[in-house]
Amino acid sequence: MDxxxxxxxxxxTLGAIYxxxxxxxxxxxxxxxxxxxxxxxxxxxxxxxxxxxxxxLTQKLGVTFMPVVFVLAALGSxxxxxxxxxxxxxxxxxxxxxxFRLAPLISAxxxxxxxxxxxxxxxxxxxxxxxxxxxxxxxxxxxxQFDVTMSYSDxxxxxxxxxxxxxxxxxxxxxxxxxxxxxxxxxxxMAALLGVDVNRTVSLTFIIGAALAAVAGSLYLMKYGVINxxxxxxxxxxxxxxxxxGGIGSLPGAVLGGLLIGLIETFWSAYxxxxxxxxxxxxxxxxxxxxxxxxxxxxxEVEKV
Amino acid sequence: xxxTTKPERASGQPDIAEALKQAVWAALAAIALSxxxxxxxxxxxxxxxxxxxxxxxxxxxLVAAIFVARFLIVIWQSGRTTRTKSAGFAISPQTAFRLxxxxxxxxxxxxxxxxxxxxxxxxxxxxxxYGIQIxxxxxxxxxxxxxxxxxxxxxxxxxxxxxxxxYSYALLSTKFGLSFWICLPxxxxxxxxxxxxxxxxxLRLRGDYLAIVTLAFGEIIRxxxxxxxxxxxxxxxxxxxxxxxxxxxxxxxxxxxxxFASFFHLHYKPIQQTIFLYFLILGLSLLTYFVTxxxxxxxxxxxxxxxxxxxxxxxSLGINTTITKLTAxxxxxxxxxxxxxxxxxxxxFVSPDSFTFIESxxxxxxxxxxxxxxxxxxxxxxxxxxxxxxxxRELGFLKYVFGPQFDPVQYRMLIFGAGMVVxxxxxxxxxxxxxxxxxxxxxxRTISSxxxxxxxx
Numbered sequence: 001m002d003x004x005x006x007x008x009x010x011x012x013t014l015g016a017i018y019x020x021x022x023x024x025x026x027x028x029x030x031x032x033x034x035x036x037x038x039x040x041x042x043x044x045x046x047x048x049x050x051x052x053x054x055x056x057l058t059q060k061l062g063v064t065f066m067p068v069v070f071v072l073a074a075l076g077s078x079x080x081x082x083x084x085x086x087x088x089x090x091x092x093x094x095x096x097x098x099x100f101r102l103a104p105l106i107s108a109x110x111x112x113x114x115x116x117x118x119x120x121x122x123x124x125x126x127x128x129x130x131x132x133x134x135x136x137x138x139x140x141x142x143x144x145q146f147d148v149t150m151s152y153s154d155x156x157x158x159x160x161x162x163x164x165x166x167x168x169x170x171x172x173x174x175x176x177x178x179x180x181x182x183x184x185x186x187x188x189x190m191a192a193l194l195g196v197d198v199n200r201t202v203s204l205t206f207i208i209g210a211a212l213a214a215v216a217g218s219l220y221l222m223k224y225g226v227i228n229x230x231x232x233x234x235x236x237x238x239x240x241x242x243x244x245x246g247g248i249g250s251l252p253g254a255v256l257g258g259l260l261i262g263l264i265e266t267f268w269s270a271y272x273x274x275x276x277x278x279x280x281x282x283x284x285x286x287x288x289x290x291x292x293x294x295x296x297x298x299x300x301e302v303e304k305v
Numbered sequence: 306x307x308x309t310t311k312p313e314r315a316s317g318q319p320d321i322a323e324a325l326k327q328a329v330w331a332a333l334a335a336i337a338l339s340x341x342x343x344x345x346x347x348x349x350x351x352x353x354x355x356x357x358x359x360x361x362x363x364x365x366x367l368v369a370a371i372f373v374a375r376f377l378i379v380i381w382q383s384g385r386t387t388r389t390k391s392a393g394f395a396i397s398p399q400t401a402f403r404l405x406x407x408x409x410x411x412x413x414x415x416x417x418x419x420x421x422x423x424x425x426x427x428x429x430x431x432x433x434x435y436g437i438q439i440x441x442x443x444x445x446x447x448x449x450x451x452x453x454x455x456x457x458x459x460x461x462x463x464x465x466x467x468x469x470x471x472y473s474y475a476l477l478s479t480k481f482g483l484s485f486w487i488c489l490p491x492x493x494x495x496x497x498x499x500x501x502x503x504x505x506x507x508l509r510l511r512g513d514y515l516a517i518v519t520l521a522f523g524e525i526i527r528x529x530x531x532x533x534x535x536x537x538x539x540x541x542x543x544x545x546x547x548x549x550x551x552x553x554x555x556x557x558x559x560x561x562x563x564x565f566a567s568f569f570h571l572h573y574k575p576i577q578q579t580i581f582l583y584f585l586i587l588g589l590s591l592l593t594y595f596v597t598x599x600x601x602x603x604x605x606x607x608x609x610x611x612x613x614x615x616x617x618x619x620x621s622l623g624i625n626t627t628i629t630k631l632t633a634x635x636x637x638x639x640x641x642x643x644x645x646x647x648x649x650x651x652x653x654f655v656s657p658d659s660f661t662f663i664e665s666x667x668x669x670x671x672x673x674x675x676x677x678x679x680x681x682x683x684x685x686x687x688x689x690x691x692x693x694x695x696x697x698r699e700l701g702f703l704k705y706v707f708g709p710q711f712d713p714v715q716y717r718m719l720i721f722g723a724g725m726v727v728x729x730x731x732x733x734x735x736x737x738x739x740x741x742x743x744x745x746x747x748x749x750r751t752i753s754s755x756x757x758x759x760x761x762x
Contacts, residue, residue, distance in 0.1 A: 034513065035513045035516070035517060045342065048342060048347075049341060049342055051347060051355075052341040052342065052345050052347055052357065053341060055345075055347055055355055055356070055357045056341065056345060056357055059356065059357060060357070076341075080337075080340065080341065080342075083337050083338060084338060087334060087338055091726070092726045092729075092730070095730045096729055096730065096733075099729070099733055100733065101512055101513075102459050102512065102513075102516075103729045103733050104729075105459070105512075105513055105516060106669070106673055106725060106729050107725065107726050107729040107730070109461075109666055109669070109725065110670070110721075110722045110723065110724070110725025110726040110728075110729070111722065111726055112722070113663070113666055113718055113719075113721055113722030113725070114719060114722030114723050114726065115722075116718075117715075117716075117718040117719040117722060118719055119342065120715065121715055121716065121719060122342055122343050122346065123342070123346055123347060124346070124348060126349065128347055128355060129353075129355070130355065233662065237520075237521075237524075240517065244517075275531075275532040276528070276532060278524070278528055279525050279528045279529070279532075282521040282522075282524050282525050282528075283521075283525065285517065285518070285521045286506070286518050286521045286522060286525075289510060289514050289517065289518045290506045290507065290509070290510065290518065293509075293510070293514065
C-alpha cells in the first residue's frame with residue numbers, strides 16, 4: 001500500500017509534466033495537422049533557459065529567496081521559449097504550409113536535430129545539475145515499510161498544472177483567440193475567408209505551446225534537478241504518446257493521456273522492471289496508433305478524397 | 306524574418322532600404338534568441354558547481370553575421386524579378402548510361418588511384434573513411450529510398466533493420482562460428498523478415514502516424530538490444546567479431562595455412578583487407594542499385610510508385626496495397642540487413658550505440674537531400690553529407706582561429722539538421738530535382754519536380 005501510494009504521487013507529478021508538453025503537440029496537430037517533432041527539444045531548451053536564469057539570478061544578482069528565484073526563472077523561460085518557438089514556426093514550418101504532406105514533418109525532424117545539437121554546442125554536452133530549490137518534503141505515513149513522502153516540488157507541480165489548465169481551458173473556450181483556434185482547427189480556409197488571421201492564430205498557438213512546455217521544463221528541472229541536451233527526445237516522445245493516447249487534437253485527452261503515461265511508467269518501474277519502462281511507453285504509442293488511432297477522447301478522422 | 310518583398314517595386318533594382326530593414330529585424334530576432342541560451346554558458350567549476358560565464362563577443366559576431374547574411378539574401382532575391390523555374394536538365398538515356406558506366410569505372414579504380422597517390426598509410430584513410438564510410442550510407446540510402454522514395458512510406462525506424470543485420474552476423478559468427486559468406490544472406494533474410502513483421506501492424510497507417518510508429522519500433526528494438534543482456538550483451542555490445550575473408554581465404558600474415566596473400570603470391574599488407582572491404586561494399590551497393598532499378602520496371606515497382614502518388618486511387622484500381630507495402634518494407638529492410646552485416650564485419654564490434662534514432666534521421670536526411678526517389682541524387686547526397694563530416698574532421702586548423710576548444714566535428718549534426726530544414730524550404734524535391742517516372746507512354750519525358758504532386762501517404 002505504501003509503495004502504491006508513493007508511486008501514485010510520483011506518477012501524477014510525472015504525468016502532469018507530460019500533460020503540459022502534450023498540449024503543445026495536440027494543439028499544433030489540431031490546427032495545422034503536423035506532428036511537431038521538435039516540441040520535445042523545445043521543452044529541453046526551455047529547461048536550459050530556466051537553468052540559466054536561475055543561475056543568473058542567484059549568482060549575478062544575488063537573489064537568495066528560492067521561491068522568487070524559481071518563479072522569475074520560470075517566467076523568463078516562458079518568455080524566451082515562446083520567442084524561440086515563434087521563430088521556429090516562422091522559419092521552418094510556415095513556408096511549408098501547402099507543400100507535400102511529409103515536408104513539415106521532415107523539416108520538424110531537422111529542427112529537432114538542430115535544437116538538441118545547438119544546445120550541445122552552446123552549453124556543452126555534460127549534465128547540468130542544480131540543488132533542489134525546495135528540498136523539504138512532507139511525510140504522509142509513518143511506520144510502514146518506508147515513509148511515503150510528498151515533496152514540495154510535487155505539490156507545486158500539481159497545483160501549477162491545475163491552475164494552468166484551468167486558465168488554458170478558459171482561454172480556448174471563451175476568448176476570441178480560442179474561437180479563432182477552434183475555427184482554424186475545423187477549416188482553415190473557411191476561417192481565413194471569414195476574417196480569422198490564420199497566421200497570427202498559428203503563431204499564437206506555437207507561442208502558447210512553448211509557454212506550457214517552458215512551465216513543464218522549469219518544473220522538470222525543479223523536480224529532477226538535472227538537465228542534458230539529449231533530454232528532449234524521450235520526454236518529447238512520451239508526451240506525444242500521451243497526446244495520441246488521449247486522442248490527438250483533444251485538450252482534455254492530452255492531460256488524461258499524460259497522467260496515464262506517467263502512472264504507467266512509474267508503476268511499471270515499481271512493479272516490473274525499470275529496464276523496460278521506455279519500451280512500455282513506446283509500445284503504448286504503437287498499439288494506440290495501430291488499434292485506436294483516434295485515442296481515448298478524440299474524434300475519428302474522416303478520410304477525405 | 307519575413308520573406309515578403311514589395312511586388313510593385315521597379316524590377317531589377319535592389320532595394321537597399323528594404324534589405325536594411327529586413328536585416329535589422331533578423332539581427333533583432335537573433336539577439337532575442339541568443340538571450341540567454343547563447344550569451345551565457347553554464348559550466349562546472351572545480352567544485353562541480355555550475356557557474357555562468359558571459360560570451361558577448363560570440364553573440365555580437367553571430368548577430369553581425371546574420372545581419373550581413375540577411376541583407377545580402379534580400380538584395381540577391383530582389384535582383385531576381387521572377388523566379389525562373391529550372392525545367393530540369395534533360396540527359397539522353399545513352400549519355401546517362403555512359404556517365405554511370407564512367408562513374409562505376411572511377412569507383413572501381415578509386416582505391417588503386419588513392420594507393421598510388423598517397424601510399425599504403427595515407428590511402429587507408431581515403432579508402433576507409435571516405436570510400437567505405439560513404440558507400441555504406443549510399444547503400445542504406447538506396448535501401449531506404451525503396452521504402453520512402455518509391456513507395457512513399459516514411460520510415461523513421463530504418464536503423465532497426467541495420468541493427469538486425471549487424472547483430473545477426475555478430476551473433477551467428479561468435480556463437481556458432483558461421484562464416485561471413487553464410488551470414489550475409491542470412492542477415493538479409495532475417496532483416497527482411499523483421500521488415501515484414503514490423504510492416505504488418507502499420508499497414509493501415511499513413512503519413513505522420515506511420516512515421517511515428519516506425520520510430521517507436523526502431524527504439525523498441527534498440528532498447529531490447531540494450532536490456533536483454535543474455536542475448537545481446539547489452540550496452541557493452543559484442544566484440545571480437547571475425548574479420549572478413551576472401552571467400553574463405555583469410556587476410557592474415559600467416560604461412561601455415563592458405564591465406565589471401567599466399568594464394569595470390571603477394572606480400573601480406575593490411576591494406577589488402579581494406580581494399581577488399583571497399584569492393585565488397587561497392588558490390589553490395591551496386592546490387593542494391595540494380596535490383597531497385599529492375600524492380601521499378603516490374604509490376605510491383607510500378608505499384609510502389611502508384612502507392613506513393615495516391616493510395617486511394619491505387620486501391621480503386623485493384624492494386625493489393627498490403628502486398629505492395631510489405632514488399633517495400635521487406636526489400637528495403639533486406640538491404641539494410643546486408644549493410645548491417647557488412648558494418649559488423651568491418652568494425653569487428655557492434656553495440657546499441659551505433660543504432661540510435663540519429664542514425665535513422667541521417668539516412669532519411671540523405672534520401673531527402675538526394676530527392677525522394679532519385680537514385681543518383683541519393684548517392685550524391687550521401688557523398689556530400691558523410692564526406693562533409695569527414696572533411697569537418699580535417700578542419701583542425703580552425704582551432705587557431707576560434708580557440709583550442711573549437712571542434713568542427715560537433716557542428717556536424719547541427720549542420721545536418723539545419724540542412725534538412727533548408728532543403729525542405731528551398732528544394733523539397735532534393736538536389737537532383739527531377740524524377741523520371743519508370744513507366745511512360747511512347748517516349749521518356751523528364752518531368753520537372755514542380756509539376757509532380759505528392760499524394761497523401
